[in-house]
Amino acid sequence: MLTLFYAPQSCALASHIALEETGAQYQAELVDFNSNQQRAAAYLAINRKGRVLALATEDGVLTETPAILAYIAQRFPDAQLAPLHDPFAFARIQEFNSYLCATVHVNHAHGGRAARWADDPIAIAELRRKMPETVLAAFQLIEDDFLKGPWVTGDQFTICDAYLFTMALWLERDNIEPEIQLPRVAEHRRRVNSRRSVKTVMAYHAR
Amino acid sequence: MLTLFYAPQSCALASHIALEETGAQYQAELVDFNSNQQRAAAYLAINRKGRVLALATEDGVLTETPAILAYIAQRFPDAQLAPLHDPFAFARIQEFNSYLCATVHVNHAHGGRAARWADDPIAIAELRRKMPETVLAAFQLIEDDFLKGPWVTGDQFTICDAYLFTMALWLERDNIEPEIQLPRVAEHRRRVNSRRSVKTVMAYHAR
Numbered sequence: 168m169l170t171l172f173y174a175p176q177s178c179a180l181a182s183h184i185a186l187e188e189t190g191a192q193y194q195a196e197l198v199d200f201n202s203n204q205q206r207a208a209a210y211l212a213i214n215r216k217g218r219v220l221a222l223a224t225e226d227g228v229l230t231e232t233p234a235i236l237a238y239i240a241q242r243f244p245d246a247q248l249a250p251l252h253d254p255f256a257f258a259r260i261q262e263f264n265s266y267l268c269a270t271v272h273v274n275h276a277h278g279g280r281a282a283r284w285a286d287d288p289i290a291i292a293e294l295r296r297k298m299p300e301t302v303l304a305a306f307q308l309i310e311d312d313f314l315k316g317p318w319v320t321g322d323q324f325t326i327c328d329a330y331l332f333t334m335a336l337w338l339e340r341d342n343i344e345p346e347i348q349l350p351r352v353a354e355h356r357r358r359v360n361s362r363r364s365v366k367t368v369m370a371y372h373a374r
Numbered sequence: 375m376l377t378l379f380y381a382p383q384s385c386a387l388a389s390h391i392a393l394e395e396t397g398a399q400y401q402a403e404l405v406d407f408n409s410n411q412q413r414a415a416a417y418l419a420i421n422r423k424g425r426v427l428a429l430a431t432e433d434g435v436l437t438e439t440p441a442i443l444a445y446i447a448q449r450f451p452d453a454q455l456a457p458l459h460d461p462f463a464f465a466r467i468q469e470f471n472s473y474l475c476a477t478v479h480v481n482h483a484h485g486g487r488a489a490r491w492a493d494d495p496i497a498i499a500e501l502r503r504k505m506p507e508t509v510l511a512a513f514q515l516i517e518d519d520f521l522k523g524p525w526v527t528g529d530q531f532t533i534c535d536a537y538l539f540t541m542a543l544w545l546e547r548d549n550i551e552p553e554i555q556l557p558r559v560a561e562h563r564r565r566v567n568s569r570r571s572v573k574t575v576m577a578y579h580a581r
């Protein structure tokens with residue numbers, strides 16, 4: 168049995184949607200950020216990084232969204248969540264997800280998690296101030312180029328769509344108005360939101 | 375024919391080593407950071423992100439190191455650069471590479487590339503000041519846990535080793551002394567450095 172350790176509307180949502188899309192049995196276990204549970208010994212024994220997400224499998228615990236999304240797609244091939252037999256097409260999926268992980272999510276983290284990279288309150292305030300600009304710039308490439316439509320890679324829903332949807336849910340909190348500034352991303356978000364799997368999963372991610 | 379666009383000792387080195395390990399034919403094309411070539415129109419037509427690396431293939435251009443490394447491993451399976459037929463073992467590879475990309479490289483970038491996230495010179499100075507601390511903390515998990523030995527995942531050289539070697543080359547510039555502070559990482563670096571493929575490739579990466 169797979170167990171997904173998640174916090175509501177964190178990046179774990181992407182893997183949660185992907186798991187639900189497969190129709191497989193899994194458990195979802197809340198990691199409570201309000202009580203700093205991600206830094207408690209019980210959770211650090213699961214994931215030494217002290218962050219969500221983590222996916223416990225029969226073979227061990229996996230972390231890092233791009234790795235877990237690809238694992239779900241490979242483990243449940245019938246769900247057709249990625250092009251598994253074409254190295255170039257698979258690389259396109261990995262490229263998009265790596266960009267979300269290492270650029271979009273990182274830029275976003277300079278808002279709420281600025282203290283990762285600075286101690287000085289003046290510097291932290293500056294990182295927070297600039298954050299909406301860098302998040303918007305990163306999303307602009309998605310809006311203009313990477314999002315093929317109707318789904319990220321074209322006609323097929325993939326793990327990329329679950330991940331982009333998750334990041335796009337953070338836009339308003341980052342002082343970006345997707346309907347005005349990123350209309351194609353906004354339309355994509357509505358399209359993903361209408362899927363049955365997403366409705367099921369979002370019940371766990373109310374804030 | 376594959377063409378790798380690289381800057382010396384940038385993250386492109388990892389994919390350069392992986393390509394050389396396959397024995398495949400490829401070209402390596404220098405992108406000159408000194409003349410800001412990565413932001414020039416000719417290069418932006420190849421990679422809109424305006425960064426290295428990029429890998430031009432017959433099917434199109436790929437970016438993002440974790441995606442390119444997995445592509446090289448999948449396209450040249452005889453080189454055995456990743457466990458391609460075991461989703462969990464493949465996910466372990468992706469997990470490690472995603473961590474290098476989104477945590478280790480990102481922390482390092484707060485030194486030389488701090489202006490990505492802040493305009494205020496005081497904040498930029500603070501990001502640079504704290505950078506060695508966050509790079510060391512990220513490498514400490516590799517030293518203590520993720521690096522199984524002798525290679526990253528155990529007995530087999532994989533794409534993870536090329537990538538870790540590349541990041542570890544930056545340690546001294548980040549004011550970290552690997553021989554003292556990260557002895558297992560330092561030993562791994564020497565082991566990778568002694569490979570024939572690395573000696574060949576490093577001729578392109580002299581600085």
